[in-house]
Amino acid sequence: MSTQFPRSGAAAPHDDAVYEIEKVVAGGYGLTRDEAGVILIRGGLPGEQVRAAVRPAKGVRQGQMTEVLRPSPDRVTASELPTTDLAHASYEAQLRYKRDFVREALTRIAKLDAGSVEPTVPSESAQGYRSGAQYLITPQGLAYRERRGHRPLLVDHDPLIAPFVAELLNRIDVQQLAPAQEIAVRGSFLTGEVVAALIGPGEPRAYLRAADHLMDLGAVGVSLAVPAGKRFSAGVRLIAGESSVVERFGGVDLPVSAVGFAQINPQAAGQAYTQVAELAGRGTHATDLYGGAGAIGRHLTEQFERVTVLDSSAEA
DSSP states (O other): OEEEOOOOSOOOOOOOEEEEOOEEETTTEEEEEETTEEEEEETOOTTOEEEEEEOOOSSSEEEEEEEEEEOOTTBOOOOOOTTOTTTTBOHHHHHHHHHHHHHHIIIIISOOOOTTOOOOOOOSOSSSOBOEEEEEEETTEEEEEOSSSSOEEEESOOTTBOHHHHHHHHTOOGGGGTTOSEEEEEEOTTTOOEEEEEEOSSOGGGGHHHHHHHHHHTOSEEEEEOOOSSTTTTOEEEEEEOSOEEEEETTEEEEEOSSSOOOSOHHHHHHHHHHHHHHHOOEEEEEETTOTTTHHHHHTTTTEEEEEEOOSOSOO
16 A cells, blocks of 8 residues: 655646556556557556556657556556556466566567577565665655656555565664665565664764664664665765674575675575576586675686676675
8 A cells, every 4th residue: 555645736637538448558558549549657567458548758658547447357456656557366366477578578679589588487475575675764654766856755565575674674763763764775685684774864873862762672683774866876985783693505604795786586586596596507607797695696606717796886
């Protein structure tokens, strides 16, 4: 469930019209066409007839669906949060769509034969798999930014967040987090621990009350990141406790933090890393470009005499 703040300053869409959805494209948009060209309607599924308001634009236009007139058998009731692009489709349908995304990218963009693309490997958990998230802090509660813009969407429940992380988030008193503007959290399925990072201006001493509140709720560490145009590029300082927790990715354990990059579905990432290692075979030297903290590279160490991991992030 999500609560949307009143819209302000948005361009007015055209009057509602009826459209037939041809297919789903990346981002959860249903693709349709009219005499003026392609339209992308968020939330539409293949074979559906929907009513939508389309905004005028040059090139591909986007529409806001107002009613489903003929629903797809794949449609399910779901959250409309910005993190759930395909949640309105059954999980089985999501797996088919994701395979189609890969096939289309290979054929349309790379001009390759995509006939050998295998079915999407399902996650061990269809929900509750996200071990990390980042939220705006508003007087009304924690919120995501809307997909197209910066208005906050209050989060009552996010079905993708791991239960042990959600349990901490649900007990946060946002009044205790001042003067922070945002909060990022990261949990470990391996240990059940959670670290947090507050995002806001000023010195760490201004956030001691906020850090104490989060530690009282069960966080094992709280850091402070200065707001910046590029995510966490202005530096991060530890306020209390630990800066990271240990998470398992396939066959290796790695530290993860609330401000660093790591896959937010560790179980699925571990499956992928194991598969990559199998495909890599054996040799004398393997190079993992854009390798982060080396999750893939570490999976290669038993198969190669030497493994080089490269990444531009000093933290990684």
